[in-house]
Amino acid sequence: MASHTSKDFETELRTLRERLCAMGGRAEQQIELAMKSLVDSDAELARQVIENDKAVDRDENEIDELALQILATRQPVASDLRFIAMSLKLVTDLERIGDLASGIAKRALELAPLPHLTTRSSPAFLATLVLKNLRAAMDAFVAKDADSANAVIAADIEIDRVNATLFAELLGQLMSDAAAVQQVLPMTSVCRYLERIGDHVKNLAEGVVYMVHAQDIRHRPYVAPAN
Amino acid sequence: MIETTVALLSLALAVTVVMLVLARRRLHALAELTRDIVRDPQRRIRLLEESPDSGERELARWIDALAEQVQAATVAHARERALLAAVADGLTQGVIAVDGAHRIELLNDAARTMLGVTSPLVGEPLLEFVRVPELRELVESSVASTAEILLPSGVRALVRVARKWGGEGRVLLVEDVTAMRRLETVRRDFVANVSHELRTPVAVIRANAETLIAGAQNDPKMAPKLIDGLHRNAERLARILADLLDLSRLDAGQYRLELSPVAVKLVTEQSLTAVEPQAAKRNVRVHVAIADAVTVRADAKALDQILVNLIDNAVKYTKVDGNVWVEARADGENIRVEVRDDGPGIAAKHRERVFERFYRADPSRSREAGGTGLGLSIVKHLVESMGGEVGVEANAPQGSIFWLRLARASAVTAAA
Numbered sequence: 001m002a003s004h005t006s007k008d009f010e011t012e013l014r015t016l017r018e019r020l021c022a023m024g025g026r027a028e029q030q031i032e033l034a035m036k037s038l039v040d041s042d043a044e045l046a047r048q049v050i051e052n053d054k055a056v057d058r059d060e061n062e063i064d065e066l067a068l069q070i071l072a073t074r075q076p077v078a079s080d081l082r083f084i085a086m087s088l089k090l091v092t093d094l095e096r097i098g099d100l101a102s103g104i105a106k107r108a109l110e111l112a113p114l115p116h117l118t119t120r121s122s123p124a125f126l127a128t129l130v131l132k133n134l135r136a137a138m139d140a141f142v143a144k145d146a147d148s149a150n151a152v153i154a155a156d157i158e159i160d161r162v163n164a165t166l167f168a169e170l171l172g173q174l175m176s177d178a179a180a181v182q183q184v185l186p187m188t189s190v191c192r193y194l195e196r197i198g199d200h201v202k203n204l205a206e207g208v209v210y211m212v213h214a215q216d217i218r219h220r221p222y223v224a225p226a227n
Numbered sequence: 228m229i230e231t232t233v234a235l236l237s238l239a240l241a242v243t244v245v246m247l248v249l250a251r252r253r254l255h256a257l258a259e260l261t262r263d264i265v266r267d268p269q270r271r272i273r274l275l276e277e278s279p280d281s282g283e284r285e286l287a288r289w290i291d292a293l294a295e296q297v298q299a300a301t302v303a304h305a306r307e308r309a310l311l312a313a314v315a316d317g318l319t320q321g322v323i324a325v326d327g328a329h330r331i332e333l334l335n336d337a338a339r340t341m342l343g344v345t346s347p348l349v350g351e352p353l354l355e356f357v358r359v360p361e362l363r364e365l366v367e368s369s370v371a372s373t374a375e376i377l378l379p380s381g382v383r384a385l386v387r388v389a390r391k392w393g394g395e396g397r398v399l400l401v402e403d404v405t406a407m408r409r410l411e412t413v414r415r416d417f418v419a420n421v422s423h424e425l426r427t428p429v430a431v432i433r434a435n436a437e438t439l440i441a442g443a444q445n446d447p448k449m450a451p452k453l454i455d456g457l458h459r460n461a462e463r464l465a466r467i468l469a470d471l472l473d474l475s476r477l478d479a480g481q482y483r484l485e486l487s488p489v490a491v492k493l494v495t496e497q498s499l500t501a502v503e504p505q506a507a508k509r510n511v512r513v514h515v516a517i518a519d520a521v522t523v524r525a526d527a528k529a530l531d532q533i534l535v536n537l538i539d540n541a542v543k544y545t546k547v548d549g550n551v552w553v554e555a556r557a558d559g560e561n562i563r564v565e566v567r568d569d570g571p572g573i574a575a576k577h578r579e580r581v582f583e584r585f586y587r588a589d590p591s592r593s594r595e596a597g598g599t600g601l602g603l604s605i606v607k608h609l610v611e612s613m614g615g616e617v618g619v620e621a622n623a624p625q626g627s628i629f630w631l632r633l634a635r636a637s638a639v640t641a642a643a
Contacts (some may be wrong), residue, residue: 014328018354018363025358029377040576055360116574135379142355 012070013080016087017142019066020094023059024138027094028131030056030101031197035127038108038190046112049105056098063091082214086207090141093200093207097134100193100200107186107193114183123187126162126194130201133159137204146212152205153217159198166191257286264290320402321384325353327395329366341403343380362386366397375404383408413583420585424467424600428460435460463599470601474584477608484526484612488636491555491564492517494527498534506542506551513538517555523562523633529609530633536602537566537629545570545626561615561632569626578619582607606631 037046140148264271274287321338361376545568577588585600610617615633
C-alpha cells in the first residue's frame with residue numbers, strides 16, 4: 001500500500017509526536033524538580049512535584065486515547081503502525097517515570113526536616129546520568145536515530161554501576177552510624193527509583209530501535225558494536 | 228475526373244504534412260531559442276540588437292522585460308529577508324516563527340541564546356525540539372495568550388503567542404525573566420528581613436523601657452539588666468542603620484573611593500587588630516600568609532573594611548578552637564585574597580545568596596553572633612566599586628573560602 005497522503009492523518013501523527021515529546025519534557029522536569037527538592041530540603045517544592053504527577057497521568061490518558069483513535073480510524077500500516085504501537089508503550093514508560101519522580105519527592109518530604117547525610121550529593125550525580133540518558137532517548141525518538149537509541153541502551157550499564165556503588169556507600173554509612181537509618185533508608189529508595197527510571201529510559205530506547213528498524217531487541221543482552 | 232481529385236487531395240495532404248513538419252520545427256527552434264535567451268542574457272542582448280528577424284527581436288524584448296521583473300523581485304525579496312533577520316537579531320526579545328506544521332521558519336539570536344542552541348534550526352519541528360508541555364499548549368491555543376515557562380536550558384521565559392501569520396503559522400515572543408524573578412525574590416526577602424531585623428531590637432527596647440517605667444527602675448537587681456538590654460539593642464539598631472546608610476551611599480555612587488597601590492599585608496595586619504578580641508574569646512587562630520610585595524590597586528580604607536568583615540565572619544562562624552587563614556597570591560593580572568576557615572561551611576544552596584542584604588544561611592546562629600546581616604553585602608559593593616570580584620566556595624574538607632580578586636598594582640609602593 002502506498003504511503004498515506006491524507007493531510008488530516010499527517011496532522012494527527014504530528015500531534016501524537018508533539019504530545020509524546022511534551023510528556024517526555026514533563027517527565028524530565030519532574031525528575032529535575034524532585035531532585036532539587038531533595039538536595040535543597042525544599043518541602044514546598046516536593047509537594048509541588050507530587051501534585052504535578054496528576055498532569056503526567058492526564059498526559060497518559062489523553063495520548064492513549066489519541067493513539068487508539070488514529071488506529072481505529074486510519075488503520076495505519078508499516079512505519080506508521082510501528083510508531084503508534086511504540087507510542088502506546090512509550091506513554092506507559094513515561095507515566096512510570098513520572099510516578100518514580102513523585103516517589104523521590106515523597107522521600108524528599110520525609111528527609112527535609114532531618115540533618116543532611118554526607119553522601120547526599122551522590123544521588124544527584126546518579127540523577128544527572130539518568131536525566132542525560134532520558135534526554136538522549138527523547139532526542140533519538142525525535143531524530144528517529146537507532147544508533148543514538150543503542151547508545152542510550154549501552155549507557156544504562158553505567159547507571160546500574162553507579163547505583164550499586166551508591167548503595168554500598170549507604171550501607172557502609174549505616175554500619176558505621178546506626179542512628180543514620182532514618183536518612184539512609186529513604187536515600188536507598190531514591191537510588192532504587194533512579195535506577196528504575198534508568199530501566200524505563202532503556203525501554204524507550206528499545207522502542208525507538210523497533211520504530212526505526214522494525215527489529216525487536218527487548219530481553220536481549222547488550223552487545224557492543226564491533227568497532 | 229476521379230484521378231484528378233485524388234491527385235489534388237494527395238497534393239493538399241502532402242503540403243499540409245510538410246507545413247506541419249515545418250511548423251513543428253519552427254516551434255522547436257523557438258523553444259530552444261527561448262531557453263537559450265532566458266539562460267544567457269548576452270545572447271538576448273545580441274538578438275535584441277542584431278537579429279534580422281523581427282519576431283525574434285520581439286521575443287527577446289519580452290523575455291528581457293520579464294527577466295528584469297524577476298530579478299527586481301528577487302533582489303527585493305532578499306533585501307526584505309535580510310532586513311527582517313537584522314531587525315529580529317537586533318531584538319533583546321526572542322522571536323520564533325513557526326508554520327502551520329509547527330516547523331521553525333525564523334529563530335532570532337536572542338531566542339537561540341534562550342534555547343541554548345547555536346544552529347539556525349530553520350525547518351526543525353519546534354515542539355519536538357523544545358519539549359515543554361506549556362509551550363505546546365501555547366502554540367496549539369487558538370487565541371493570543373501568554374505563559375511563563377521553564378525552558379530546558381534553565382531559562383525562565385515569558386512566552387507570548389503574538390499573532391497568526393500565513394494561515395496557521397504563529398509568531399512567539401520570548402522574554403527572559405530569570406533575572407527579574409530572582410530580583411523579585413531578593414526584594415521580597417529583603418522587605419521581610421529588614422522589617423524583622425529592625426523590629427527585633429525595637430521590641431526589646433520598648434519592652435525594657437515599659438518595664439522600667441512600670442517600676443523596675445527602682446529595682447536594684449533588675450534595672451541594670453534592663454538598661455544593659457536597652458543599650459545593646461540601641462547599639463544594634465545604630466549598627467544596622469550605619470550599614471544601611473553605607474549601602475545606600477554605595478548604591479548611589481556617593482561613596483568616594485580613591486584607588487592607589489595598597490600593600491595587602493599591611494592592611495590585613497591593621498584589620499586583625501579589630502578582630503583580635505573576638506578571636507581570643509573563641510580561641511580561634513588566625514594565620515596570615517601574605518608576601519610583603521603583594522600590592523593591589525584599591526582604596527586602603529575600603530580594603531580594611533572588607534577584610535575586617537570577612538575575617539570577623541570567619542572567626543565568628545568557625546568552631547571554637549578553630550583556624551582562619553588569610554592568604555594572597557597572584558592570579559594573572561590580579562591578586563586573589565582568600566579568607567578560609569575550618570568551620571561547618573555554608574550549604575551550596577545558600578552560597579549564591581549570602582551576599583544579599585539581610586540574607587542569612589542560619590538565622591538563629593548569625594543573630595546570636597551579633598551580625599547586622601549587611602556585612603557581606605557591603606563587601607560585595609566595595610569590591611565591585613573597585614573593579615574587583617568577590618565570591619565564596621567550599622573549603623576542603625570543611626569550612627568556607629571567601630575570596631576577592633583585585634587588580635594588581637603596577638608600582639610596588641606601600642600605602643602605609
